[in-house]
Amino acid sequence: MTTAVQPVTFLRRLTASVTEHGPLCVGIDPHPALLEAWGAGPGTGADASGLERFGRTVVEAAAGRVAVIKPQVALFEAHGSAGFAALERVLADARAAGLLVIADAKRGDIGSTNDGYAAAWLTPGSPLEADALTVSPYLGVGALEGAFAAAERAGKALFVLAATSNPEARTLQQARVGDGRTVAATVADAVAARNIASGAGHGVVIGATVDRADYGLVTDASTLRAATPVLAPGFGAQGASLTSLRTLFPGDALVLASASRSILQAGPDGLVAAIDAAGAALSR
């Protein structure tokens, strides 16, 4: 009789890496203006190769300094097939450097299509293989069932949008459902339940810019969510201060403070110092 070997869960890998490197998640967001400022934009004759250089430079600077990087897929996708080819090489570098990667693609569709997204982003050996994928629950958390299962089989995870950092989402995410919970809380509870059953370490996205009470995500409920990592974007360019991490997320065991533009604007030569400064701000 053969026994299938279970992969190490994403939760264990994330916990180990955050324990070693801290909770900073460096975003790789190659906005056109940043590519330009880095000398890699239109007019330099180096669009796609500049994109690749941008991403690989961030990976090189982040390696050994942080636990997690988060490429913003949309900004690679904007370059078409050349953008995806660049992203593949960025992801390969990150894997080789031992960085955990959250692909910020915010996929979300009917279940059978979500299975395709999971296959693309979370299958070991896939060209776009990442450790975790951001997903939208607005076609129903149940439609993510196959993607949750695929992630778990591979020791990977989904990060599900609960209370996003942008103000436009308030009306939808703070709305109350029949049992009185907010939409955001139903999402967070569903992810927590999945984690209790699987131990996988699927995460939720909660913006550092939001008042959690308004979304029904109060801290005293987070014991239930103890094994649920939080991806918290909104630091830096969107206004939240890295020094406030503990105040903003007092009851959550594992919170990833995500910052992109505020770090990337340092340029290739200032990147290491900017990453170190961001990491130091988080431990204040």
Ligand SMILES: O=c1ccn([C@@H]2O[C@H](COP(=O)(O)O)[C@@H](O)[C@H]2O)c(=O)[nH]1
């Ligand atoms: O609620 C959310 C979910 C994702 N994001 C993404 O994070 C980065 C933020 O970039 P900054 O430059 O640090 O503002 C970006 O890729 C967003 O798409 C988010 O901001 N809020």
